[in-house]
Amino acid sequence: MTAPPHSARPGGPGRPLPDTQQGMRRRNLSRVLHTVRAEGPLSRAAVASRIGLTRAAVSTLVDELIRFRLLEELGPERPGRVGRPGSALAVSATGPAGIGAEVGVDHLAVCAVDLRGQVRSRAVRHGGNRARSAEPVLEQLTRLVRQVVDETEAEGLWPAGLAVAVPGLVARDGRTVVRAPNLDWHDTDLGELLAVDMPLTVDNEANFGALAELWLGERTPPDFVHVSAEIGIGAAVVVDGQLLRGTRGFAGELGHVPVHPDGPACRCGGRGCLEQYAGEEAVLRASGLAPGEDRVGLLAEKAEQGDENVRRALTDAGTALGIALTGAVNLLDPEGVVLGGALAELAPWLLPSLRDELARRTAGPACPVSVSALGPQGPLLGAAHSVVRTVLDDPAAIAKYATRTGTG
Numbered sequence: 452m453t454a455p456p457h458s459a460r461p462g463g464p465g466r467p468l469p470d471t472q473q474g475m476r477r478r479n480l481s482r483v484l485h486t487v488r489a490e491g492p493l494s495r496a497a498v499a500s501r502i503g504l505t506r507a508a509v510s511t512l513v514d515e516l517i518r519f520r521l522l523e524e525l526g527p528e529r530p531g532r533v534g535r536p537g538s539a540l541a542v543s544a545t546g547p548a549g550i551g552a553e554v555g556v557d558h559l560a561v562c563a564v565d566l567r568g569q570v571r572s573r574a575v576r577h578g579g580n581r582a583r584s585a586e587p588v589l590e591q592l593t594r595l596v597r598q599v600v601d602e603t604e605a606e607g608l609w610p611a612g613l614a615v616a617v618p619g620l621v622a623r624d625g626r627t628v629v630r631a632p633n634l635d636w637h638d639t640d641l642g643e644l645l646a647v648d649m650p651l652t653v654d655n656e657a658n659f660g661a662l663a664e665l666w667l668g669e670r671t672p673p674d675f676v677h678v679s680a681e682i683g684i685g686a687a688v689v690v691d692g693q694l695l696r697g698t699r700g701f702a703g704e705l706g707h708v709p710v711h712p713d714g715p716a717c718r719c720g721g722r723g724c725l726e727q728y729a730g731e732e733a734v735l736r737a738s739g740l741a742p743g744e745d746r747v748g749l750l751a752e753k754a755e756q757g758d759e760n761v762r763r764a765l766t767d768a769g770t771a772l773g774i775a776l777t778g779a780v781n782l783l784d785p786e787g788v789v790l791g792g793a794l795a796e797l798a799p800w801l802l803p804s805l806r807d808e809l810a811r812r813t814a815g816p817a818c819p820v821s822v823s824a825l826g827p828q829g830p831l832l833g834a835a836h837s838v839v840r841t842v843l844d845d846p847a848a849i850a851k852y853a854t855r856t857g858t859g
Contacts, residue, residue, distance in 0.1 A: 773808025
């Protein structure tokens with residue numbers, strides 16, 4: 452099924468709304484919905500004062516959003532206010548929901564997020580995906596998606612779209628995985644293999660992690676480099692609140708930046724890549740530990756217990772990260788670097804050497820390095836919230852889609 456109008460890859464500009472009366476109405480619907488979500492509950496009068504429209508104009512827009520099931524009335528505002536009390540408005544707890552999914556090397560995950568930003572359902576399957584072809588993996592993912600959709604529909608929600616995070620390069624069509632070395636997937640069209648009947652977007656897991664940090668982080672700057680890790684290491688660059696994608700959409704492949712050009716061979720075909728020094732498997736090898744189901748938890752536990760081999764391996768991984776990040780920091784001059792994914796759990800032992808290396812090699816002042824509070828949940832949450840954002844940015848389009856398909 453094709454996506455509703457005005458859809459766009461998350462974090463990037465969509466097709467601009469036409470500068471017509473209809474286009475202005477759609478923009479104002481979005482302004483009202485964004486305002487209530489950010490500051491609600493609010494009365495119509497309060498919304499009008501915040502966005503600079505007349506109360507009559509806002510009332511008409513609000514009625515439309517209520518009809519779309521995007522806003523709901525909570526009843527009269529609190530007593531004690533001068534004049535006739537207005538009805539408090541809030542974003543609807545039912546209606547459209549964003550479905551996010553993640554394909555990891557050793558897990559699959561799906562969640563549903565409502566317009567208020569609350570996770571309403573979640574499903575996870577642990578198990579290795581590296582030695583499997585895409586078809587059976589995506590069949591299992593489809594079953595998880597259907598499970599989550601069934602659970603959300605039982606609560607009065609309906610899926611506005613599905614966004615899938617993958618550990619690989621994604622074409623600009625937003626559905627084809629061009630290359631995922633750690634899954635051994637090549638030119639894999641998820642639109643053909645996922646048996647779901649809703650708008651679909653596919654993107655790199657680091658991009659979704661960065662968007663989650665941008666949208667959900669408490670003090671995230673508009674310009675930063677986000678680094679995340681599982682088996683591999685990915686990064687995303689956010690400039691002025693937008694993802695920097697590059698000409699082909701492949702920007703951010705930090706894990707394949709050479710740290711030592713004559714180092715060990717990498718699955719990408721290069722040598723001495725960052726993943727060979729700071730990826731989970733590389734750190735386990737350097738620590739002398741056998742891979743297990745909870746690799747990061749094992750490393751954190753051993754480091755906490757004072758295991759010298761593990762701490763030394765994590766220190767060396769931090770140094771390698773610092774070397775790789777130096778080029779990005781010197782080239783882009785971001786406001787900060789954010790560690791997410793598995794790296795967030797290992798930050799106490801990675802950060803000292805990483806910060807030292809950055810400070811020693813960076814041309815300008817030291818770049819701040821912080822740790823994401825979202826941790827390994829970032830890509831999954833970013834995927835689901837990217838669908839929610841498409842609803843907030845053009846509620847008229849999603850309402851038209853729901854009417855046409857009989858979904859809402």
